[in-house]
Amino acid sequence: MSDRPVRTRIAPSPTGDPHVGTAYMGLVNLVVARQGGGQFLLRIDDTDRTRYRAGSEEAIFEALRWLGLTWDEGPDVGGPKGPYRQSERTALYREHADLFVARGAGYRCFCSKERLDALRDEQRARKETPRYDGRCRDADPAEGARRAAAGEPHVVRLRVPTDGTTTVRDLLRGDVTFPHADLQDQVLVKEDGFPTYHFASCVDDHLMEITHIIRAEEWLTSAPLHALIFAGFGWELPVLCHMPLLRNADKSKISKRKNPTSLLYYRDAGFLPEGLLNFLGLMGWGGPKDGEGGASREVFTLDDMVRHFRLAELALGGPVFDPAKLRHINAAHLRALPARTFAARALAFLADESRLEALAPLVLPRMETFGQLAQVADFFLGDVTQRPDLLVPARKTPPEQAAAAEEAWFALGDALEVLERVDPWTAANLDQACRGLGDAAPAGWKPKDVFMALRAAISGKTATPPLWESMELLGKSRTLGRLGDARRALPEPSKKAQERREKARRAPPAAPAGAGGPTGAPTPAGAGEA
RNA sequence: GGCCCCAUCGUCUAGCGGUUAGGACACGGCCCUUUCAAGGCCGCGACGCGGGUUCGAUUCCCGUUGGGGUCACCA
Incomplete structure (x- = not known):
């Protein structure tokens, strides 16, 4: 990490709308890469086929481009370390999984899902922390290889040392130590042959020569796993930095239940990309200290941020995403627009031709003059x-x-x-x-x-x-x-x-047929690690 | 619950042993103004608690409380 050029990345997964947290991580990663004169990469983390949502990847590109968070390497622009879509790197993962097992850092596990479920239930009943009991851990590797070659379904697990601890150094928090007893032999390759996040991300970060892993705090507890994976390969661990989580007003992790989290929402609601970026930049950071006597200035541009931001000085308290403050910051950028730019951007916001065309059949029957357009269409326009x-x-x-x-x-x-x-x-x-x-x-x-x-x-x-x-x-x-x-x-x-x-x-008394009513708990917004 | 992280106004933050604890949003008032905004001025409002260390703690250490995250063949 010492003298290599800085390379950062975000790795969102295409499981839903592009998330405001993705933009936050993208912003910081981009700024750090620029400051180090290096590259910022976009990697699509699509190893979970069950959660994949068509169109989501395109929406991520679109939203990040709208914000001006442009990546130097990525699935659509290519680059020397591609491919940048994890689903296209399966051969690489398979190869590395074999290597990992050969090095003794991981092992093949043939335990059935049923057995593991039962084990988990049992452990929970005893109020223990559910974790794999290690049945396949000490089996003969040759035997494992033979069964795998015979096509027997299995997973690959990380071999976590039975005792001792792993300490990871977080750029913002210093050393954080995890007893191995609290870790478990995490699955690295799923039965379907796809890697889990932990494995794919480590392999990719190494192969893509990522120097700084800057991601959300929710990943901090899996950092020791990643350290173990890097160590298992004999690779150098990048600098780790876990960013505080954006919060709802009640301090819980930001969620679409309690806040609009979709970047497309902010775009469609008429926020300026520079306004949203500025606001996000304020999360954990006070802005450039270039005012009178080093006073900080909270209205700034991306370039200002590249010039003045100091990652190591970030505030660690989870910042509440306050829409009122966002509007205020956005207003500052809006009011700074020259009339000409204002006109062009307002026009672009209000409607392009195709949007007006779509509007026609809805409003025409309800208006007699153009003078009535705004009244009939008010809620479409603003x-x-x-x-x-x-x-x-x-x-x-x-x-x-x-x-x-x-x-x-x-x-x-x-x-x-x-x-x-x-x-x-x-x-x-x-x-x-x-x-x-x-x-x-x-x-x-x-x-x-x-x-x-x-x-x-x-x-x-x-x-x-x-x-x-x-x-x-x-x-x-x-x-x-x-x-x-x-x-x-x-x-x-x-x-x-x-x-x-x-x-x-x-327990519905009588579920109406075809009600399509809500059943299982909705999956929380998959911001991915970004 | 185990483990991990965090802790300055309601919110975003400045502070990095000695400050009347600063700024911004929000809120209230006044000014400007034919109105509404914008703008200007003023006000309200914070170091969670308990121990240490120190001549002196918002600042350093420990504990506690509180908040958050995480404990999947999801990311």
């Missing part, structure tokens, strides 16, 4: 002021309103869950997916009340073009964003009420 009063059925009497607000909160939550899974985002699909929502209407609500709540949430009014067409045109990120806004405009039900509701949902 932000909406939420009207909590419109989210509950109009005929509810004032005493019923409070209870109805709670019902609306839950109904919007259900809608959010259903809508998140709609792909592709078309009116027909939306219609199909939301059928069950009407049937699942709260007691005392008619199906149309639920759809009126959705209408009010996306538009702030009760008279609009057809719901599904409107949602389609509005786009997924903004639709979900507004539903979330509407929900936050309502008082949040008590924890108790939420638990009660959760329980009722798990």
Whole structure:
């Protein structure tokens, strides 16, 4: 790491919308690479075929390009260390897995999933930390090789020393020590032959000559595993740096439940890339200290950041992502635009020709002059002021309103869950997916009340073009964003009420057929490591 | 629960042994103004707690509390 040129990377996985955390990591990694005169790479971490979402990779490219976080090497631009898509590197992983096993750093494990599940349940019942019991650990490697060659399904595991500790040096926190007793023989290659994150990432970081691994703090506890993998290969470990996690207002890890997290949302809602980047740069950092007497300045550009940012001085408290502050920073950048630039960018934001074309069939029947366009199309063109009063059925009497607000909160939550899974985002699909929502209407609500709540949430009014067409045109990120806004405009039900509701949902009295209702817990946004 | 990380105004942060603890957002007030913004001024508001170390702790150490993360053939 000493005199090699600085090389950093982000490795998002294409499992959903491009995440604001990806942009945060991208920003820091880009800045550090630029400061070191090196390269910033983009690697797509798509080793989990079950979570892969079509179009997600393109959306990541698009969002990062929009932000101006351009990569020097990546799947689309190529580079000397490619390929940069992990699914295209399987031969490399297989080769390295064999080498790893040959070196005795890992071993083949033939335990069945059933056995491991049973083991885990047992351990949990005894209130122990679930971990692999090492049954295959000391089997004869030659025997393992023979069974593997015979095509017997198996995984490859890391051989963690039975005693002692591993200490990793984090750039921001110093040495962090993990007893091996708390680690387990992690799976490195899955039964399907694909590597797990841990393995692929280490192999790639080495082969791509990454010098600084800058990633989110959630990875800190797997750092010793990675250190062991690098050591197993006899490779030099890059500099490790774990960044604090972006937080919701309640300090939990940022989530789409409590914040818009999709970069596409911020783009479509009319934030400037330089504004969002600036705001992200403020997370953990006070801005360039180039003011009077070294005063810090919190409105700055990417170039300023490259000039002044000091990774080692980053604040470690998990910063709360505050939309109000983001708007303020964005406003500063907006107001600095020369009139000419403003005009060009405003035009680009409002609508390109194809978007106006799509708008035509929805607004034409509802307008007589262009003078009425803005009024009819207001919620397509810009932000909406939420009207909590419109989210509950109009005929509810004032005493019923409070209870109805709670019902609306839950109904919007259900809608959010259903809508998140709609792909592709078309009116027909939306219609199909939301059928069950009407049937699942709260007691005392008619199906149309639920759809009126959705209408009010996306538009702030009760008279609009057809719901599904409107949602389609509005786009997924903004639709979900507004539903979330509407929900936050309502008082949040008590924890108790939420638990009660959760329980009722798990054991539905009579699930309406084809309701498509929410079943399993939704997977949290896969920001990947970036 | 085990392990790991973290801790200055409600929020983002400055501070790196001696400061009236600074700035920004938000909030409140005033000014400017035909209105609303923007802008200017003022105000509100923080070192979680307990031990040490030290002449002196927001700052260093330990503990505690609180928050967060992580414990998958997901990343």
